[in-house]
Amino acid sequence: MTGPILETRGLSAGYGKKKAVQGIDLRLAHGETLLVLGHNGAGKTTLMRAIFGLLKPMSGEVFYDGHAITGRIPARNVAEGIAFVPQGHGIFPSLTVRDNLELGGFVDADTAKKKKRIEEIYGMFPILRDRAGQIAGTFSGGQKQMLAIGMALMHGPRVLILDEPSIGLAPNLVGRVMESIAEIKARFDASVIVVEQNIKYSLPIADRVMVLKTGGVIYEGDPAPLNDHARLVELF
């Protein structure tokens, strides 16, 4: 039994003087999919940005694979194997698909490895191969999301954080994206945090669930009880 691959202890973060999340203890075990649920404004995104280093935490600590990474710049976290897919299509809209994927592997200087990775990602999302020369900004929402996930996989992450991958997608695409997350875990041996508001599609792929409300944790544990409609309405 090894320790968690990612852990926060008493993490608080926010903007200006105000805390958006307060005293969060999050644990992500090796090979686990953690689903973080919550409303708009519950602090989900703030929490993820603070973990990843895009936002300096106000207090508390972040550990990755046993060592503290609190407040480090994202460049170092990415280099050590944490990948983040931001909300609203984390791509470079005016570059081509191919350029986007290559930039996804920016921290890796090894071109041969990059080529191999790109092939692997094309294998998962064949549409990206077909459209390799297209400007990414002209993609549909679902294609953008696939590209964003593909980019995050380019440097072979051990922890993958996805911030609302379903936002703005048609329901059938949401299912497709969630499936691909399950596939990624199998192929890349990664641990995953999925931040979502969309419960129906994300719940099935979760090993464990954490529900945030107004910056604090109001439920943590097994996803099964949340399948109950009544329980959901109560929490939301």
Next chain:
Amino acid sequence: MDFLYHIGVLFCLYAILATSFNLLIGFAGLFALSHAALYAIGAYTTAILTTKLGLAFPLPLLGSVLFAMLLSTIIALPALRVNGHYLVIVSLALQIIVLQVILNWKSLTGGTDGIGGIPPYHFGNLVIDTPFRFMMVAFIALVLCYCIARVLIRSPFGRALRAMRDNESAAQAVGLDILFMKVAVFAISAGLAAVAGSLFAQYFSYVSAESFSINETIYILAMVILGGVGNLRGSVLGAAILIILPELLKFLPLPVDIADKIRLVLYGCVLMAVLVFAPQGLLPEPRGRKAMWVSPDGGDDRTDDEALLSSEGGKRDEIVLEGRNLGKRFGGVVAVSDFSISLKKGRITGLLGPNGAGKTTAFNLLTGFLKPTSGQILLHGKDIARKKPHELVDAGVARSFQDLRLFTNMTVLENVMVALPGQKVRSIWRLFLTPMAVRRREQEAMRKAMHILRFVELHDRAYETAADLSYAEEKLLVVARLLATGAEVLLFDEPMSGLDQTTLHDIFPVIRKLAEHGKAVCIIEHNLDVIKELCDEVFFLDEGRTMAVGKPDELMNNPELAERYFK
């Protein structure tokens, strides 16, 4: 001794310039860096009026002020449409163009030779021809200009300016006419700069374009930043320091041109150092109670909520605001299509739907922040689709923002006061002509604002700066500010998101009371509890169109909608 008086004159001139510049950049947040050009216009107008037309005080001064105001208004109308970086660059370009005109219009301005032989002031037999006498004149001018600036910033107009600086779209949303305010403050600032210019011409009896270069603007900018942006006293202090400091250089044995350059290096360093190490400047902008002009007169004369929420007639359930088949596209993307809604007097209507369904776009259409590509918006049956946001507030439709957009550098009380009707101050002259009436109205506004704050139970935080409020308090302030507009249709964009259960139950009655008193209320909400608790009717939106209309319970038990909502 004359040397000291000379410095005194310079101080007065630059204190006027810095004060007027601060009005523009500090209070209105408009970084239009063409101040030296306006200064030049003031100086040249006086020079031309005195030498070519032989006019005597006060005509040249008045001419300078009026001409600068007129010209700045003409310039401002296009230039102030752009913001931020672009405004800085456009105004720097203006500065250059004005100087080019001065240099090239030789018949009028003398080109590079400038204009000499400007006569000194004559007041009866008294000729203002010594530095001491001129210092007295300049000092009187400074006091007058300072008072004008002070009255302005402490008036409702000044408050509106600060609101605009803090958040332009929110200022529009409470009914302020942004364009008018920008042009007005630019013209006033130009007029005051022209006073300094006119004095300059009469003091030196010679003007040339060299005195009004871009460096001059940066020099004045350094004074404002050093003294403190948004603090008038700071500008006077900044001018004093940056006038006197370089004079000390004169005691060093340096060639004149080197000394002059060192002086400019010094200004640049001061400017950078202040921005990096002490961005507030020497005297920070007053906050809280200190920033208020009138103080509450203590009396807790509680008027009842009926008076506060008075609504002029009409029956409950009467349709007040209606959107018919509204459509909006951005480029090729359809954000809203075929969206219809009707808001009824005395009813709370919910707007429900998954993320990206187009709810906020719908709000933007109904409140004039976006123009619909198709469809109609009717207020009491009249088409209002072409109106600007601030006109709609006057007409009775006001909205809040999901991201709150409070005026964070103003007090809670000011946030409410600025939203009250009648804060537009279209006739700025009145501030000076009937100060007592203005003061009285200000007291009244304050009482009303306090009353509104009491209504949302935020009155004991009235003098806090809005930035220091807790999240829940901010949300209450949003409600209070919206209420203050006096609009009959109130649209709330997620007023409850991120609030915990207890706070929610504090806000519920407030919103219910609004409806009970005859307001037509519309809320966007994700929280199903809130919808169930509050709404009489719910419009379910997805993919930019109205999917269903009904009672909250009906909608929530509809499996298809639940499917869409939870996806």
Next chain:
Amino acid sequence: MDLVIQLLLNGIVNGSHYALLGLGFGLIFATTRIVHFAFGSIFTFGAYVAWFVSGYMGAPIFLGLAAGVVVAMGLGVASYVGLYQPLERRGVSPLIPLIASLGLTIVLENLVGIIFGTGARTIDAETSIHFLGPAFFTSIHVWQVVSFLLVCVLLYLFVNYTRYGKAIMAMTDDPEMARVIGIDTARVSILVFALGSALSAIAALLVTLKDGASTHMGFTAVFMGFVAVIVGGVGSLRGAIAGGFLLGLVESLGLWKISTEWQSSIAFIVLFLMILLRPHGLFSLARR
């Protein structure tokens, strides 16, 4: 007709100069979103250093160029690390760096005067005059065009085929996303400040050879660079080049109908109209 050909030729030469300035200024602006106004006074510094080495001390031109480039790069990097980065870290509004850079501008401009003295400075270089039909041009004009083309090719190769070039592209497109994929944005900012300043020094040397240097030359330079960027569309280096040439041609052909003393106003009026009518630039449609 002869006049038009001459003006056209001048327009192309001046256009190369403006396009070079646009590239330097635009590289910094697009990547870091900082309106680096002191770009102009660094340009002046570059010119005076080059003059000092080649004109005053008589060293070969390329040594003067090298010295100018090195000093300009040093000043560029120093202005980012010493001034803009601390401001960025504090998360100030984007206007503040611009205001600070105005301060830096007058500091550097006057330091040039203090160190090198004021007054026009020229470098004597052998120039030859060539004729193209009725119009003439000098070897320095040729150099201006050639070095601009050379810079274009090198910059194109750098941006498209190197790792840090791609990082610049990424930051230009979306700075936040650049951080997400693991780009050390502070380091890339330093890089573009160095590169942009180097370009300014090249332009500075060439214009010194052509017209001589004066302490006030920087203001026009940064303005022309800025206008080129605005006209071309922020974030597009190709746009900056097109904007520079457009500016050069408009300014030059304007002389056909407008008297010379108004020539320098043309650019400002173009800028004014551009910002008001097409704030996203002529070529912005190609992007998002």
